Amino acid sequence: MLTRRNILQVGGVTLAAFAVRPLVALGADTIDLAMTGRPDGSDVWFDPIGIHIxxxxxIRWTNQDAGNAHTATAYHPSIFDRPQRIPDGAEPWDSDYLLPGETFSVTLIVPGVxxxxxxxxxxxxxxxxxxxxxAPAADYPATVTDAALTALPDVALANFPAIADILAGGTIRHE
Structure with a gap:
């Protein structure tokens, strides 16, 4: 038999469960990121550029740039001989070229950057x-020690938002 006390207890436990759940996880299970750019093609970016999930x-990327095809490609040696910049044990991904309006999704399970x-x-x-x-607040090193791998361009390294800023703000938008 349900009593008022039982109902209040269940409600309180449910409320407490939501209270201890991190704010970043309260949103939808699918997070949308845009691939976009200026109409003249002079600047292209992901938005947000940094996110905590x-x-x-x-994560679902959508190409919202009418003038360009884009990819969402993980840094990993198995994809174009790039340095690994995803957690050990995580599956690397490459969306292939997405035309305007097309989407690509990946579910991230392994904690890390x-x-x-x-x-x-x-x-x-x-x-x-x-x-x-x-995740630790330390950023990846800027150098590649394996000569067989293709180093990241300086402009790419300069554009990564700091991990500590992502953890503090949850989302970093392109400026």
Whole structure:
């Protein structure tokens, strides 16, 4: 038999569960990121450029740039011999070229920092960073020690938002 006391207890437990859940995870399970740019093509970017999510959430990139095709490509040696900038054990991804209006999604399970880029626009600084769950606030080193791997361009390295800023703000927008 349900009593007023039982109902209040269940409600209180439910409320407490939501109160201790991190704010970043209260949103939808799918997080949308835009691939966009200026109409004249002089600047291209991901928006947001940095985001903090919880393990198991899905990131969906949508190409909103009418003038360009874009990719969302993880930094990983198995994809174009790039340095690994995703957690050990995480699956690397490459969206292939997305035309305007097309989307690509990936679900991130392994906690850590995931850096990614747009293949044709990496030299224009089109990169992004996703922090999944709890992660150290230290950034990746800027150098590549394996000569077989292709180093990141300086403009790409300069555009990654700091992990500490992502953890503090949850979302970093392109400026």
């Amino acid at each position: 919880q393990p198991g959430q899905t 995931y850096d990614y880029y747009c293949l044709p626009h990496e030299h224009a600084g089109m990169v992004g960073r996703i922090v999944v769950g709890d």
